[in-house]
Amino acid sequence: MSSQAHTATVATSTGIPHAKLGMWTFLASEVMLFGGLISSYVILRSGSPTMVIPPRTMMGVPLATLNTFVLISSSVTMVLALAAMKANELDKYMRYLAMTFGGGVIFLMIKAYEYNHKWHEGITISSNLFGSFYFTLTGLHALHVIGGMGIMAYLMWAGAKGHQSPTNYDRVEAGGLYWHFVDLVWVILFPILYLV
């Protein structure tokens, strides 16, 4: 197991650290997972005779726009956290990671409010096909946000315990890749669920 803790120092055939290549590979499969679900949505939305789309006012576009902004901002702080780690500035690294984590918290709180609101308006997971897709897609995305917050928490823990240094910045980079991907999924979900 000792060989795994210092993956950054291991020379690899491609020159890309294991963590980064592994994360890209994982994200490729995630693309197919969300791709499968989003394609199903697109196909039924264009093909099903009974797909009722709620009016935009019911969807709460302003709140969702705010949420998009929150998530994109947290991606920016993630980039800054990685830069801080590369520059060996641990305090800044911890601060930016905390902000990223906070972005996730705010996103989920707004999401929870939205869920509650929609449920009371009668858009539920079983009310109609749109509701089913809305809660399935955003729910799976929210699970990914929670997973990403887990990664942030781990990276902060590693920073606090002194396990994090520029020599193994590659795992911060891998965690960041994941966070940007989760962000990107939302950027696709937002227009196809709220705007069109």
Place this chain on the structure above:
Amino acid sequence: MSESHAHAGEHGHAQPLSFWWKYVFSVDHKVIGIQYMITSFLFLLLGFAMMLLMRYQLATPQPGENFDPEHLGMVRGLIAWLFGEERMPYGFMAPEFYNQLGAMHGTIMIFLGVVPLGVAAFGNFVLPLQIGAEDMAFPRLNMASYWVYFVGGVVMLSSFLAPGGAAQSGWTSYAPLSVTAPPGQTIWLIAMVLIITSSLFGAINFIVTTLNLRAKGMSLGRMPVFCWAQFVTAVLLLLAFPVLEAGAILQLLDRVAGTSFFIPKDMIYGATVFPRAGGGNPLLWQHLFWFLAHPEVYVLLLPAFGIVSEIIATNTRKPLFGYKELVGSIVFIGVLSFVVWAHHMFLSGMRTSLANLFVTTTLIISVPSVAVLTCLLLSLRGARIRFTVPMLFALAFLPMFGIGGLTGLPLGFAPTDLHLHDTFYVIGHFHYVVAPGSLVALIGATYHWFPKMFGRKMNDTLGKIHFWGTVIPMNLIFFPMLIQGMWGMQRRLADPTLQWHNLPVQGWSTVILVGSVVMMAFQIPFLFNFFWSIWNGEKVGENPWEATTLEWACPSPPPHGNFAAPPEVHRGPYEYSVPGHQVDYWPQDEAA
């Protein structure tokens, strides 16, 4: 070479590990590979046993004239007693139980048997050795992959205990029947998500390992065909399985959360309207399922291509014919396997123009498959073949897979497929690909790499008995299915004699039953040979087959960390009988 191996034991973990950490919760790719191998053998036997029960039912679907419910006879009485009144009344199978066994046989054989054996067991054990790596890129993820698979398998089996029994909608779980099925189907879906997660872990690990952990000099063009096959397989698993996961999530929600992704509006179920919002489409499930399940066919097959290539190169003592063509074909199959899936759905009312597209891609994909087979056949030309036990299995693979591939062509054409769809012809076809094809190659691989795994050889005589006792009955099992299918006998029927047109070919079911029982009996010498040889087989050195690839350059069995010093690769993988070289093999790591 051998002096340096004296230090191998000091490499990697110096402190001795307890039994649990060494053999159960191991992070060593070799131990995990063997764990996978033994577990998948158990699942294969279980799936085979289920099939024996079903074949017994199909051979005698109705009580005969002399049937006496008081005296069932030994076999029937035992079966009736074992499975109880509800599943096997008087030793005849209830249709629901037949459906459960059918669904579980397919699921177990594919997802818990052949794929784990071909990909996870041999891939894990051999791939890192062949590229000259210490271990996989993510050893702990590797261990997690095994345990998630194991738990998934246990959950899958536990579904037999659910009210209404195990999943009974076939291994394909077509909606909407699967949505309305008893709770066993929910357990099937949960188990599938676990199995998918496990193979995802494995796929990431294999891809990163192959790309990142190659020894010095091991360029992609010098990788053995087996590594290429495993790499392409991992890419298929990585990209195809998540789509089934998406489908499984949707089906799970359809079952537990009241959604209607696969439920059409106002669906009539049990003489009433199914209480759902509706608006979904059952065909969507078929697309999501087959988007995985066709690449999955190549997941079953590509490792077999790799294995047979290795065995043939070793035992013909000459370079493989067309290394580049083999690798190119395997990569091309991998790419193309993503655009053929709808040939499973010609009967679904698909538009003709769309069907034509999938007919075309399906026929194109047969070209690289034939190319692989041709390269392997031409590799035999003019060779002084060593007829070792693994070589017998590799040689049997070629014609058996050939039958499997050629019988697929009528299914690839939409017009003929309409007649053959869902008949025993389909069963015969894909079993020829998977059982006499892949599984025969995988058994060959067991004999081939056994010396590396345990430092001892399996017994040759028992191996030859096992070979003939497996390959001949296999054809008795699967060839009659092709005949029955052409007569129109449908799959998934507990009693085909209820349909008049099946009666003329019903007799073949007895032949199939006899073949199955004989084949099961001939697995006993194999199992005995396997476990007996672990402790009592003939001891061998590091390179008993005089092969060239890197796995034969470390001790048998390799210690944790594999190589004493990082190996350096100087040449391609199949340098056999090189003119001017003193012996007829030239290992990849031997300095010039």
